[in-house]
Structure formats: C-alpha cells, structure tokens
Amino acid sequence: MKKQGFDRRDFLKTAVVSGAAAAGGTATIVTPDIAQAAQPAPAAPPAAEAAGPAGYSFLNLDEAAFVEALVDHMIPADEISPKGTDLGVNIYIDRALAGAWGKGERLYMQGPWKLGTPSQGYQLPLTPAQLYRAGVAATNAHCRKAYGNTFDRITDAQRQEILVGLSTGKITFDNGLPVRPFWTTLYQTVIEGMYSDPIYGGNRNKAGWAIIGFPGIIAVHRDHVAQYRGKPYPSKPLGIADMS
C-alpha cells in the first residue's frame, strides 16, 4: 500500500480539489472505488480479491492511512500470518468505529467529567469513535513534530518508537488528550480485528484463528477431551458465516 511520493490519499485530495475547480465550485464526490479504478492494477490481485467489501464508512483519508500503517506494523506479513490489512483488521476497526460501539452504545455519557484515579476506569467525555479520531490526529501531530511526517509516512523504526511511546506513556499529547485510554482502545481494536469472528470484517479467512490453532465456533468436544488429551487437535477453523 505504501508508495513512493504519491499515494491514494494524495490522489483523492487532488481529485477533490481539481474536480471542484473544474465544476466551478459544485461539490464533487470522489469515492474510493473511483480512486481504485484510476490506479494502476495492483501487483497481487489474489489478496485484493480476498479483501471483501472495500471502502471505509468511518475513517477519513488520514485516519485510514494511519490505521493501515498501524495494523501492518503491528501485524507484519511473515511465516505466521498475512499482514494486518490482508487480515482485514483495518476494515474491522472502521466498522467497529462506525457502528454502535463506536458511537458509545452502553457507555454512560453524563457529566460532570473528571479524570479521577486510574482505578475508576474510563472517564473521557468521548465516544470510542471520537477518541480514535482525536487520538489519531494527536499522534500524527506528534509524528510531524518529531519526524516531519505523519505516522503512515515515517520509517518502520520511527513507527516502532511511536508505538512504544504510546504504550508506555512516554508520549504525551499537546492538546491534553490522555494517551493511556487512546492506546488501550487502539490496541484492543487491533486484537479484536485479528481474533473476532470474520463477520465483523477482520480475521479474514480465519487467518487470525489459524495463527493459534483456534477451531472457531465448532465446538462439540465431548469425546475430544479424552481423544486429544495432550495431542494437537487438527481443525480447519469455522466461523459464523460458514454455518449460516
């Protein structure tokens, strides 16, 4: 996904600006589908085919670039699994933020607001989607200050430093957003995108479950307890869609 100099985000921003100019100020909508059609054919079409429904329903261009870079850094392609975007973890995160959880379902959202003690848990006046949005922007602002570029355009080593800084609390945000709840949410969503049922957009082809040998939802193990005691249980993982 990372290209030298000019990426999809640049293309889209340029398209919007030039489209708007050409139409004399009329609003022009450019969808990612058009953007993809205008791009050269991807080098590895099978991965793209496995990608499922493309497009983001919550993440804006900067956020999408951030999340794609994040999940590919945290889940690199190697002998264990495909990379994060090929697992659909970015799609999971987008859908989760766009959905009820992202909008604060089940979250008590009445003030007054105080940060409290660590033992009192989450106390920000933000839904998960608002927290994500503010946290990505603040992290990118930090990256620009530290490295002159946003998280998706810095080197792997620099990304590593940023994630270590977020996870240990060494980084603080200039705008007052607490780092800890942002990092906790960020990390949790990556894990969820890796290991939740594929119906939510991540764990594509059950490749997350395959990493650990988790058999998924088929679980009639009454006889297996004795049969496989101490032995590997051979299984091809199944998800909800496979049985629906």
Next chain:
Amino acid sequence: MTTRLKEVDVVIVGLGWTGGILAKELTEAGLKVVALERGAPRTSENDYSLPNIRDELRYVVRHDLMQNTARDTITVRNNPQHDALPMRRLGSFLPGEVVGGSGVHWSGHTWRWTDMEFKVRSNYEERYGKKIIPDDMTIQDWGITYAELEPYYDKFEYTAAVSGKAGNIGGTIRAGGNPFEAPRAREYPLPPLTPILASEMFSDAARNAGYHPFPRPSANASQPYTNPDGSKFGGCQYCGYCQRFGCEANAKGSPHMTVIPIAMAKPNFELRTNSWVTKVLRDSDGKRVTGVTYTNVLNGEEFEQPATIVLLCAYAINNVHLMLLSGIGSPYDPVAQKGVIGKNYCYQTGAGATLFFEGKFFNPFMNAGGSNATIDDFNTNWAFDRAPHDFIGGYSVAGGFNTVLPIGYRPVPSGTPQWGSEWKRATAKWYQTAMVINASGSVMANRYNCYDLDPTYRNAFGQPLMRMTFDYKANEHRMGTHAAQTINAIAKSMNPTRLNPASARTDPWTVVPYQSTHNTGGTIMGTNPRDSALNKYLQSWDCHNLFVVGANVFPHNSAYNPTGPVGALAYWTADAIKNRYLKNPGPLVQA
C-alpha cells in the same frame, strides 16, 4: 401519570435464579404472582443457538447479555476521601440483564458455604480470641446454620444439574471429593465432568504437595439429565463458550430453562419484561410495603403494581439500590457505624500464574465452566492455622480452563513484545501449550466498604446512582501473599518451560479489567435489626411483607462462588413464606 394496576399476591422484582425459584414455588402454592424484569425476553432456542451464540466479540467484549451502563450504573471510589465517578462501562463485574439474569451467563460453579462462614466471628473469636479480628473488620455471624440450609442446597443442586463428587456424605469422607466440605445427605445428582489435561496435571502436583484436589462442582450436566421438576438437560459438550454465554446444549443449569418455564406454564403467573422497577412503596405507618412502581421501558409509561408481598430478586447491587431509593431501613453511616442499608459490601480477590510447557497440547478451547480441579486446603479446611499468616478468611486454588477465547486469552511469557513478528510467534507457540493456576480469595467486611446513594450522578430515570466505596485491606493483601506463594510452589513443582508467577495484589481495586461477578452484602441478614437489614428468612426487619433475596444478604464474602447459597436461600425463603408466613403474616423472627 401512574396507572394503578389490580393488586396481586406477590410481585417479584427481577427474574433470574432467585426470582425464578420463588416464582415457581409460590405459583405452585397457588398465589397470584407477577414478575417484573427490566431485561428482554430471551430463550435458548431463539437466542442461544448455533452459530450465533459462539461470538466472543458480542457476548464477552460487548456484554450483550449484561446490564446497559448507559441507562443505569454505579459510581465507584476506593475510599471516602475520593470523589466517586461513574463506572461508565462494565468491567470488573457483569450483572445480567435478561430473563434468567446472571444465571444465563454464569459458569455453573456451585458451592456449599458452611458454618465457617455463617459463624465467622464466633469461630475466630473462639479459636484465637477477640483480638484476632481488627476493629474495622465488621464481620458478624449470619444467623443461620449449615444444618438448616443443607436440604435447600440439595434441592438447588438437583434442580441445576450440578456435576461433582461428594467428599463427605453424612460425616464419612469419600475419596475423590472435597474432604473439607460439610456433610451432605447424598451424592451430587451427576458425576463430575471428564477432566482436561490441565486440571489433571494440577491435581497430580497438588496431591504430590500433600493437598487434596477434587473436581470443581458445577451446574454443567456431565450427561443428559432430567431434574426433579422434569426440566431436561443435554450433556455438556465442553464447547469452551460457557462463561458470558447462554448454553446452546441446555447443559448449563439456568433459570430460563428450569424454574422460569415451570412458573410460566401456570395461569396464576405473569411475566412482564422491559419493566423497570423504580421504587418499593410503603403504607402510611411504614410497617408494610404495598407494592412497587415501575416503568415500561418500551414507552416510558409508569405503573403502580400493588402486592401483598414484595420480593426483591434483582442483581445483588440493584436490590440494595432499590432499598436505598425506597428509603426502607436506615442507611448505613460508616463514620458513626449506624444504620444497616449499604453495610458490609464485599468482593473477592485473587492471584494467578501462567505455566508454559513447550510441546504439550492443552487444547484450551476444550473446556466447560467446571473443568478445573480445586484445592480447599487453605479455604474450608479449618485445621489450617491462619494465625501465623495473620489473615482471616481463605482461598481456593484451581488449575484448568474456563472459557479462554482468543480475543481475551493469548498467554505469552513475561517480556514478550506486545506486537510484531516476535509477538505473533510467541502467541502461536504458547496459546495451546500454556495453562493457568488461579486462586480465588475471600474478602472480609470492613466498616468503610459500603454503598450509599451518589450525590451527583443519576440514571436514565432521574434517580441517584448507587455509590460503591471499596478497597482491599491489609487482611486481603496478606492472604494474597500466602495464595501467591502456594500457587508458585505448586507451579514450580510442575517444571514448566517458562512461568509467569503469581503475585499478591497490593494495588487498589479497579473497575477494569473483569475480576468477578461476586458482589455481596448491602442488605445483610443477621440476628437483630441493629446490625442487619434482614432476618434469617431474608425478611426485612422493617417491613414484614418484604423479602430481599440474593448475594446482597451475605454479611461477608468467601472464596467460593455465591450461587450455591443464593439458590439455597431462595428455596429456604420460599418455604418460610409458604409454610409459615402465609398462615400468619408478620415477622418470622421477633426483633
């Protein structure tokens, strides 16, 4: 405007295990019973079936069967010097909010609490003298005995299909069971579950260390079963989706597939779901309750349901909340140590180790709620001398698995990176080759651990939230130290490739992550109205036609899961109402 409905004999607030048991027993006695449940109706066939029930994100992470904190929550603080803040989402504990309540999503662990708990203050004073109990430790005797409760434990175990191995039948110790349990009249209704490798390895190591491991008794039917009421159970499939989930196999004893459908089949029972009780009403002289007010949460309409008897059977926290909102009994004041409603809130503590065995396959996805082995050598074993270790109470230690799904459980040795290829390799290597040993510990009552109404925050009905003030005290820290040492000694004797050792908890209690849905106290039972809210029949000292049922009646918390005595006490109260109260309505114990 509130619509006043026709009076009924009994109104039940909350339809989980306790409400379900009382609904069945009292409708069978011919009473006209209405149950008000704030949650939605759900059934095994429609809601807990394959493939959709096997969804960790929905049920474990997003709390699909649990109380919705956007609508009602509590505020929390560690001590009275702090400002309490709302628990904005669930974490440390998970009250259920559907028909069946927390009895749908529990694991089924069913214990018999004994006179070690019921006579806690007497026991320690008798053996060690009064000085052993710190001044601020407000433990007290419960006013009930194990002998009184034994038939009701038996009834609950046979209703809920508890699988286990008796360790003491009529005073004779039985091999394979818990030698420290109190005598039971007969064997469990079902034999224990097939042990998994992790629990076998733990048992061997514990036995070698001189301890007495036994299979954990659980309401997971080890084979197909029909209970005495005719409710049918399937055999447990060891599916690994027990805790947080409804049981697809109908193998987990739950009220929605046992007592509740029996009550529902009676013409004199009515269930109203989506019905949120806001207050218990009293008559003008305050000596009796007259019914409850509730809101239909589907349209906001308010009703008054008059009743001759009111039974509070909601989750333990919510029962106490309703008592405080209704102004029944005097609220507890921790400074003056006066009043009773809100007193002796207790929780549980624990410690745990993860053991990594290179090349050994535990298949952690094959388990049931009860597929662990346990030792009670430091819990119900009264011969264990607490004095040298300077703590009161006890802890049980268990090895095995219960619902370890991949979003929440991917153990790696300490020091492993949290992301990247090295992390992935460690996850892949150790997920199937690790096991855990955990301790669950009691929490003794403390004068400052309590509930009251929050002065600032309100719920969706404009009512004050309940405020919880809680922290672990030195007694629990010392017990945690002992528990960690026990765990680590057993773990090391098993020669794991790597070990993440247990450590004693010394940091304050926090609302995240999940710890235990075993909140106790707040409207405690006891021998007199000066220091308890309820008598031994769970009848209010203040209003004789009000009974409050659930773990909120426990004067302190033990190391055990609460549902055994919760279920037994519900049957005990049902009998007291049927056999004594109806004949002569009034206080069942004279104050």
